[in-house]
Amino acid sequence: MTTGHRAPGRLNRRHLLGLAGLAAVPLAGLAVQRIRSGQASAGATAAPGPAESAGPPPSAAAGPRVVVKGGGAVPFRPGRTILGSYLALKDKSFTESLALRRRQTGREQRIVHVFYGWTDTLPARIDGLPAAATPMVSWRGTEYSDITSGGSDALIARAARQLKRLGRPVLLRWGWEMNGDWYRWGTVRNGENPAAFVECWKRLHGIFAEEKANNVSWVWSPNWNPAPAADWNSFKALYPGDRYVDWVGVSGYNLHRETPDTLFDPIYGEFSARKPLMITEVGAVDRGGRTKADWITLFAQWVEAHPAVGGVVWFDTDTHPGYAEKWRVDTDVDSLAAFVAMAKSVRFSG
Template identity: 25%
Template sequence: MTGIWVFGAGILASCGLLAYSMAAIRPDRDTAADRPPVTAANIPGGAPGCAATAKLIPSCGAWWGVAPDVFGGLPPAEALAAAEERMGRKADIVHVYHRGGDAFPTPAERRLARTRLLLVNWKPSLRHTWAEIAAGAVDRRVDRLAASIRRHLQGRFFLTVHHEPENDVRPRPGSGMTADDYAAMYRHVVLRLRAQGVKNAVTVMTYMGAPNWAAKPWFERLYPGDDVVDWIGVDPYADHRVDDFATLIDKVRPDHARWPGFYRWTQTRFPGKPIMVAEWGVFPRQDDHDFKTTFFNSVRRQIRGYPQIKALVYFDSPRAPRGDTRFDPTPAAAHAFTELARAPYFSSTPVPDH
């Protein structure tokens, strides 16, 4: 969500990603009788033979993550503990946000990284243009960050650089904020971090994924290149145009008929890369008080139809810019979300030791 600051192909093919059809699979609707009760026994410590690759791709199922209590005011560790108690399980991924010269990883993030995967979302500068960053304007900042990572983060972690760039693009030549400038900035930051000894960052290119931006003539030029991008990320939210998980991950609009939807686009554009739903949230509906409940149930039914998605990271906020995305405003929504979070699909692959 823009402006918020708080907190190999062969392997994927073996998981069935490349063979997956372009058409979205929508499993039949289940009933309460079909669903197992939510108990600790439903949360295995990993299925036999399931492990994470060097790029943190789970070989079975998908990671489960959260950005906890965004804008809620709790310190990071307390926010995470509260969110995990509410959803009935430990998160695999914890999403944290930084910008500019923020010193990170913070002490709290270092502690969290011992047992969970960090998804660090960093905008290198809000004062410099992308072109200036690509030309070295914040190299000292990048180098300080590299030193901090080498000193404090020994395990692998996810890193996304200036997420959701689409609505920041200024296509006028010379603006310093063109799509080509973004790609150059991203490349420069990642390559400089690597040159400074950061070998444990698994990089994520995170799009908004909205049809109106994807239809822009410059959209494809945002991509920095396969050598600096390990995962493809997207930040979709369930607004009035979305009915279920299928329409969340493949948003389309009649006025942008050529856009097939984000998941379908990635299958063609990046068939060998895993997808991370790096932020997702469900807004309340005044005319449908059960919407969150039915939506969470749709995710549990439909997620197996999207095998290229290897991580879901929920954006849990009482005061998100466009509405309340808390997952448990009602007992029914809380139960549906807990059932989803504790589904074996999200517990098949254990988090690697740090």
């Protein structure tokens, strides 16, 4: 949902947020106290999904089994959540935007989210990146045949060498929201063939391994709800397998009064026993009063109640083209206060 890290040639994000045709969930009079630890939304799955690996041993504590390790080059830390954002603020440079959020929250970004097109040269450095921050590079996909044919192997190898030159751990989120109908790399636009998406993912993964880009942590990141909803477009059908994924990500926005349960419980139920989870894009519509602030607090409580969530990346911008909503966290005093409280909590000190 962004033009990227303000570099020429980087992509324009979709104008619909990937939520066309979703079923809205009423949330009249949103109240923070409604969240309950372990609350499940309709459609959440209890099973851990296709069992490619057995996962960690069951915890001695009561409750469902959850992952206790993983993350690859960007390790998951149980009990901690890495907090960062895509940050692009009107009339401010990237460095100025980082400085403003540092003053407001009293802390640095731990993840800095940037976007690149398929044929762009991926970054070997990111100017202004805080010393302790991890870049998350969202890299556009292409038609599957461009990859499965081998015709893009040189381009992929170049990308691997570039990220290797960063000399620090990096999260790579290739072909995100592949279960939507708004991107050229979506399954719906590639013959409704999830096996071809998986083949593409494995080919990229293999070329990066050949280039010894061992600092790359792979983030597989669908949208919270598929479009269309079909077996061939499901999480299970599109998942490349535990060997090829370090983090399971998900995009989900409070656009139509969705609760965090509605947005994130299904993918959490599918993967929390096997892989650390990262909310790779999240934001909330301001409906007046404390609606946005209360949703941020509700979301923070949801993360507290879901121990497999090891990363959150906010969509913190007011420059998204073609969309009037101001996604930035400081649209009003209460929303900023709610975000700062979340950022300063122990859970978000990862």
